[in-house]
Amino acid sequence: xxxxxxxxxxxxxxxxxxxxxxxxxxxxxxxxxxxxxxxxxxxxxxxxxxxxxxxxxxxxxxxxxxxxxxxxxxxxxxxxxxxxxxxxxxxxxxxxxxxxxxxxxxxxxxxxxxxxxxxxxxxxxxxxxxxxxxxxxxxxxxxxxxxxxxxxxxxxxxxxxxxxxxx
Amino acid sequence: xxxxxxxxxxxxxxxxxxxxxxxxxxxxxxxxxxxxxxxxxxxxxxxxxxxxxxxxxxxxxxxxxxxxxxxxxxxxxxxxxxxxxxxxxxxxxxxxxxxxxxxxxxxxxxxxxxxxxxxxxxxxxxxxxxxxxxxxxxxxxxxxxxxxxxxxxxxxxxxxxxxxxxxxxxxxxxxxxxxxxxxxxxxxxxxxxxxxxxxxxxxxxxxxxxxxxxxxxxxxxxxxxxxxxxxxxxxxxxxxxxxxxxxxxxxxxxxxxxxxxxxxxxxxxxxxxxxxxxxxxxxxxxxxxxxxxxxxxxxxxxxxxxxxxxxxxxxxxxxxxxxxxxxxxxxxxxxxxxxxxxxxxxxxxxxxxxxxxxxxxxxxxxxxxxxxxxxxxxxxxxxxxxxxxxxxxxxxxxxxxxxxxx
Numbered sequence: 001x002x003x004x005x006x007x008x009x010x011x012x013x014x015x016x017x018x019x020x021x022x023x024x025x026x027x028x029x030x031x032x033x034x035x036x037x038x039x040x041x042x043x044x045x046x047x048x049x050x051x052x053x054x055x056x057x058x059x060x061x062x063x064x065x066x067x068x069x070x071x072x073x074x075x076x077x078x079x080x081x082x083x084x085x086x087x088x089x090x091x092x093x094x095x096x097x098x099x100x101x102x103x104x105x106x107x108x109x110x111x112x113x114x115x116x117x118x119x120x121x122x123x124x125x126x127x128x129x130x131x132x133x134x135x136x137x138x139x140x141x142x143x144x145x146x147x148x149x150x151x152x153x154x155x156x157x158x159x160x161x162x163x164x165x166x167x
Numbered sequence: 168x169x170x171x172x173x174x175x176x177x178x179x180x181x182x183x184x185x186x187x188x189x190x191x192x193x194x195x196x197x198x199x200x201x202x203x204x205x206x207x208x209x210x211x212x213x214x215x216x217x218x219x220x221x222x223x224x225x226x227x228x229x230x231x232x233x234x235x236x237x238x239x240x241x242x243x244x245x246x247x248x249x250x251x252x253x254x255x256x257x258x259x260x261x262x263x264x265x266x267x268x269x270x271x272x273x274x275x276x277x278x279x280x281x282x283x284x285x286x287x288x289x290x291x292x293x294x295x296x297x298x299x300x301x302x303x304x305x306x307x308x309x310x311x312x313x314x315x316x317x318x319x320x321x322x323x324x325x326x327x328x329x330x331x332x333x334x335x336x337x338x339x340x341x342x343x344x345x346x347x348x349x350x351x352x353x354x355x356x357x358x359x360x361x362x363x364x365x366x367x368x369x370x371x372x373x374x375x376x377x378x379x380x381x382x383x384x385x386x387x388x389x390x391x392x393x394x395x396x397x398x399x400x401x402x403x404x405x406x407x408x409x410x411x412x413x414x415x416x417x418x419x420x421x422x423x424x425x426x427x428x429x430x431x432x433x434x435x436x437x438x439x440x441x442x443x444x445x446x447x448x449x450x451x452x453x454x455x456x457x458x459x460x461x462x463x464x465x466x467x468x469x470x471x472x473x474x475x476x477x478x479x480x481x482x483x484x485x486x487x488x489x490x491x492x493x494x495x496x497x498x499x500x501x502x503x504x505x506x507x508x509x510x511x512x513x514x515x516x517x518x519x520x521x522x523x524x525x526x527x528x529x530x531x532x533x534x535x536x537x538x539x540x541x542x543x544x545x546x547x548x549x550x551x552x553x554x555x556x557x558x559x560x561x562x563x564x565x566x567x568x569x570x571x572x573x
Contacts, residue, residue, distance in 0.1 A: 027261060027506050056388055059507070059518055061533040078507055078520070078535075082388075082402070085409050089507065110391025113543045121225075136218035136572060145226060152230050 003051065003084035005030040011052060015045055020090075029087050036092040039075075040102045046079060046088075047107055054079040054088065057104065060114040062122040064096075066148045072096035073122055077104070094124065096147075103129040121146035183211060186554075190219050194558040196293060197568035201545075201557070208553050213546035217539070221572040228532040232497045233259045234333055234475060236532070241327035243536060244570040247286035247513035248328045249278045249318065254510035257412050258519040259333045262506045263473055270458050270465045271335045272414035276451045277348065278321065278330060279413070279510075280444040284355075285314045286513030287395070287437040287444075288362075290565040294434055295366055297562045298375045303362045310355050313347065320344035334474035335467025348452060356445060363438055373431060380548040380560030381429035390547075391540040394515025396564060399436045400428030406511040413510075417454070418447050430563040437565075472499055497527025514538055514565050538570040 008030055012020055020042070022033040034042050046054035059078040066072055071093035080087050094101055103126040104111035115126045116135040123144035126132055134141060143150065183206050190200040198219040204212040224239045231239075240251040253275050260267065288311060292304035315325040320343050322330040331337065366372045382392070387400040397404055405422045407415045423439035425432030458465070467474050471490045480487035493499050503525040509518035515537030522531040541564065548564075549557040 026504050029507060031505075057391060058509075058516065059520060059533065059535045061520065063522055063531045076520070078518075082404055082409075087507070089505075108391070109386075109389045110540050110543065113539060114391075117539075134218075136221040145223070152226065 003081065003086050005086075005088075008052060008086070008088060011049065012042070012045075016042065029089055031089045031091070033091050033093065036094050036101055039077075039092045040104060040107065042090065043077065043079075043104055043107050052081065053083050054081045054086075056080040056082055057108040057110050057114075058087065060104065060111055060118065062118045062124055062146075064122060064146065064148045068093070070095050073099055073124060075101055075118065075124060096123075099124045100127050101125070102127050105129055120144070123147070182206070188554075188557065190216075194297065194561075196562060197566065197571075199561070199566065199568065199571075203554070203557070205554065210549050210552055210554060210557055213549055213557070215542065215545055217542065217571050219572065220568055224573045225532055225534065228529055230528055232494075232527050233501075233529070234494065236529070237331075238327065238329045240534075241329055242569050243534060243573060244286070244513055244517070244538070244567045245326060246289050246565075246567055247282035248326065249282040249330045250286075250510060250512045251517060252328060252330050253279055253413065254508070254512065254517050255519060256331055256333050257510060258506060258508040258521055259473075260468075261508045262502060262504065262521060262523060263333070263470075264502070265334055265468050265470050265473065267335065267413075267468045268465045269414060269417075270455060270462065271467060273417075273451045273454045274336060274340060274466065275331070275413045276415065276418070277448050277455070278318070280447045280451070281314045281317060281351075283511075283513055284441050284444050285311045286565070287441050288359075290513075290562070291366075291434055291437050291441075292362070293562045294376070294430065294559060295372070297559045298372055300366060300369075300372065303365045306358055306365075307362050310351065310358060313351050313355075317344055317347045317351065320347060332467065332475050334470045337475075338477075339464060339466040345452075348448070352445065352449060352452070356442075359438075359441060359445075367435070367438065376430040376434060376559065376563070378427070379430040379552065379556045380563065381427050382544060382548060383428065386544070386547075387428060390544040392515065392544070393537050393541070394511065394513070395436045395440060396428070396433055396541055397515065398423065399425035399432040401426050406509050406516050410509065412508070418450050420447050430559055433563045501525050501527070509535065512537060514567065514570065515541070534573055536570045536573055538566055539573070542566060542571055 009023055019035045019038055020032050024031045046052050058080045061076055063074045073094050073096055074091045076091050078089050101124055115129055118124050119132050120134045120137050183204050186203045186205050188201040188203055189195045190198050200216040202214045203210050228236050237252050237255055240255045241248040243251050288307045292307050295303040318328050319325055320341055322328050382400050384400045384402050387397050401424055403422050403424050420443045423436050425436050475494050476487040476491050481491045501523050503523055505522045507520045509516045518535030520533040521529050524530040548560050
């Protein structure tokens with residue numbers, strides 16, 4: 001029997017109940033929000049369950065919603081079940097002043113670099129990560145550049161006089 | 168191998184040597200730094216540093232309209248930029264809900280498979296170079312040139328192609344492009360056969376690569392491998408088959424898999440994939456030729472609100488001018504939503520995670536770069552091997568600095 005989004009949703013609801021919310025299916029991919037304390041429990045359950053078998057972490061990244069007070073940062077996991085070829089996505093939200101989220105490196109080795117990248121750009125502190133240091137930016141950088149409070153340079157600015165590369 | 172005690176730097180008893188492989192080193196084919204802890208000729212420990220050519224594409228993309236992001240994707244895996252471009256167009260089309268005519272899909276397949284061949288032939292011939300066989304590299308390189316000439320006929324540029332538009336191609340394929348494609352299909356298999364004869368059953372090459380940098384399928388999956396590197400370890404995962412895009416379901420091809428995941432298997436898998444790509448191109452070309460009359464002129468979807476019109480129409484037609492203005496100024500309605508779409512790139516699953524808030528630019532765009540994810544396995548792959556094995560393992564993983572750093 002093919003694994004459908006409804007079966008996944010039912011199994012997860014049985015296991016975690018009220019801790020999972022906001023069930024959606026944008027463009028056919030099952031999406032939900034988990035409480036931030038149980039992210040690894042959800043990952044482990046999806047990994048271990050004999051029917052679900054989500055054993056491939058496709059992608060992990062963060063999104064910054066500055067207007068979403070108390071839940072500014074969303075960490076988004078994309079998982080893939082190769083056997084039934086189903087993908088799902090789930091998110092956990094965290095406060096930007098205390099962005100502590102448990103690391104997924106215990107379940108997936110591939111989460112190592114992806115979490116470092118997320119830390120580098122959004123400052124999410126992955127608790128338990130073996131080597132949480134900057135990866136793409138310079139080590140001396142003291143801010144998290146992908147956050148929305150750092151806009152790109154105004155393209156229309158005129159105060160910069162650059163003879164060589166004229167703007 | 169016996170356990171070694173690692174003593175602090177400067178200690179007289181320190182028995183191991185610290186060696187910097189890179190950031191710029193002729194054997195790394197890109198800007199990679201690896202700090203190796205060497206016991207004689209053996210690698211005990213490796214620490215990889217990445218980010219030397221980080222260009223903040225994800226940040227830049229947050230201020231660009233969709234069609235301006237295509238040139239950014241070129242610079243990810245610059246050995247097969249058309250696949251990246253198409254992957255991005257396909258993501259946008261998924262968000263916007265466009266469906267393309269079959270002919271456009273097939274033309275895209277032709278271009279994508281050509282790009283896959285150019286990617287794999289570079290990788291495999293470089294494996295040859297790193298193991299001391301320079302000839303094969305020169306043999307196949309002229310066909311990369313021919314592939315680039317085909318790109319040039321279609322889009323005007325060669326390496327960073329910026330090929331196609333959202334909704335199709337910028338112009339129809341010319342007769343010259345098909346002529347070159349025919350030349351390629353006729354001559355390349357001969358050269359590829361010759362290239363294989365040089366290396367595949369060459370005793371020296373086999374001794375050099377078999378058992379070098381192996382990875383089991385479980386470890387490969389856990390490390391997030393995709394593409395030829397994952398298939399070399401025995402998992403038959405290919406996005407073209409699992410989640411067909413651009414009408415790949417209409418084609419008949421097989422997915423080669425290896426078993427041990429070592430350099431030799433990766434080499435064989437890539438070679439086989441080139442043969443499969445040639446088959447796919449032949450089928451696609453046949454299908455394209457079946458379109459007659461007005462159908463043979465279709466090279467983009469009929470979606471004026473999203474497809475950037477031709478320049479000569481902009482100057483002469485009212486509607487084209489309006490749509491051109493709206494697209495360029497970002498006045499077109501964008502759906503709100505989030506979409507993940509992936510294509511089988513030269514190195515594996517190239518994914519785009521696009522969050523749209525309905526504005527003129529993406530709210531958040533993340534590139535899932537296969538290189539970046541499987542590179543973290545590199546220290547494990549080379550541990551305990553010789554330094555020269557580390558070099559050959561790196562080239563057979565086909566690490567592309569542009570994709571690593573985004």
